[in-house]
Amino acid sequence: MKILLVTHRVSTNDGQGRVNYEIVRALLAAGHSVTVLGSRIEPALLENPLLRFVQIRESYLPTRLVKYQIFALRSGAWIAAHRREFDLIHVNGFITWARADVNSVHFVHDGWYRCGFYPIRLRQGASAAYQLAFTRLNMWCEKRAFRAARTVVPVSQKVATEVRATGIDARNLHMIHNGVDVEEFAPGPTHRERFGLPSAPFLLLFAGDLRVARKNLDAVLRALVSTPAHVHLVVAGGVGNCPYPALASTLGIAGRVHFIDFVQDMPALMRSVDAFVFPSRYEAMSLVMLEALASALPVVTVATAGGAEVIDSACGVVLDSPEDIAGLAAAISWLAADPERARTMGMAARRLATSLSWEQMAMRYLSLYDDLIEARAPGASGTTRDTVSAAS
Known part of the structure; x- marks a missing residue:
């Protein structure tokens, strides 16, 4: 195969x-020619002779x-001039005005705008007006990119x-879940002392960007108030200028919440806790949740977190509302009431994650x-229109 992959x-x-990255690696390992x-x-x-990289430098504007x-x-423009060189063109969302065979969709601006938790309002000023314009334009562009693809891969x-x-017609969809590194994220010895965490409590982990309210850490903190005192929460994420340490103090649980800022070695941290909690108000596909599963952690999440559909009662709890x-x-x-049950669920989580490895994900793309x-x-190759009409 001669594959063109278009991505930033x-x-x-x-x-x-x-x-x-994993798709390219799998294609090259299988002996296919790849142009990025x-x-x-x-x-x-770039060391692989089967790979060609055509760079479009980021604009300074x-x-x-x-x-x-x-x-x-x-x-x-580049694809219009080179389309006939490839058996298949793979793009990611709206990234080009050229038509594609496969469009992988990692985020849908229309879904984010209409989900009920979209935070931007025009009256909030110039910055908000720009963010709103960015979202609305991407909604328009994405719809046309989806319609221009032979197959859309959510x-x-x-x-x-x-x-x-x-x-988009459901018959044109072919869902492929993102993967996880099941070698890097795996159960093993705890490192609580290294992260300055107490050894005795049942430790929950929350990991995410604390600058965005949609991750819903506030709900976790409020829920912690009604849990047993031996349940503690570890929060991995930048705490600068975020309101959550003050909220934990106001709720009277500051001693049970451990803010550890950014963590470079997330696999080691996940091996040091007992469960993962992630009630995100909006998520397209949560990689950190897959990493928790691979680390043998039972997961508590919500239906609004993309990827929650893979979790069943054997390995976690999925709530309807964030x-x-x-x-x-x-x-x-x-x-937390039964640590042995939590460990059993963690092993089920680990078994589930092994079916969602990066290697298996890449093989699903190659099969597609x-x-x-x-x-x-x-004789049909190269006969489709090269660009999506802006007026269509």
Whole structure:
């Protein structure tokens, strides 16, 4: 196969970049020719003679809105000139004005805007007006990108539902969950002392960007008030200028909440706790939740967190609403009441995670490529329109 992958970055340090990285690695390992059209790539991949990197340098013009549109125009022009060189073109959401065979969807701006937790209002000033314009423009562009693809690949059931809400036929969807490194994230010896954590309590872990309220740490703190005193919470995330230490103090649980800021060695931290809690108000696909499963942690989450559909009663608890504070407290208390049960659920979580490894995810993409290339009518390659009409 000759595959073109269009993405801003192929990297190991963010979710979408890691998905692209694992797909490229699997393609190269299988002996396929890969061209990456993007801005950044892991240098080690460039050593493979089967890989070609065509760089579109990031524009120096201000704002992501302008930068992304310039990338979309430049990549679309390049694809128009080179389309016939490839068996299949794979893009990520709205990234180019060119048509594609596969569009992997990691986030749906339409879903985020309509989810009920979208925080931006026009009356909040110039910055809010820009953020609102950015969201609305991406809603418009994404819909056209989805319609222009032969197959749309949502990364979770939540994302699939949001894609269908934009008018895409369910028959054109092929869901593939993101993966997780089951070697890096795995059960093992605890490191509580290293992280300055107490040795005795039942430790819950919350990890996420504390600058965004949608991660819903406030609900976890309020729920902790109604749990037994031996249940403590570890919060991994930057605490600068965030309101949560003050909220924990106001709620009278400051002694049970351990803010440890950013953590470089998340696998070691996950091996040091007893369960993972993640009631995010909105999430397309939670990689940190998959990492917790791989680390043999039972998970307490909510249906609004993308990827929650993989969790069953054997390995966790999925609540209907992120605002169900009483339900969250009850689930946490139930887990903490029986540590042996929590460990058993953790082992079930680990077994589940092994079916969601990066390797298995990549093989699902390669199988989809094979199916699409085989299904294409003889002589049809390169005959589709090269760009999506802005007026369509």
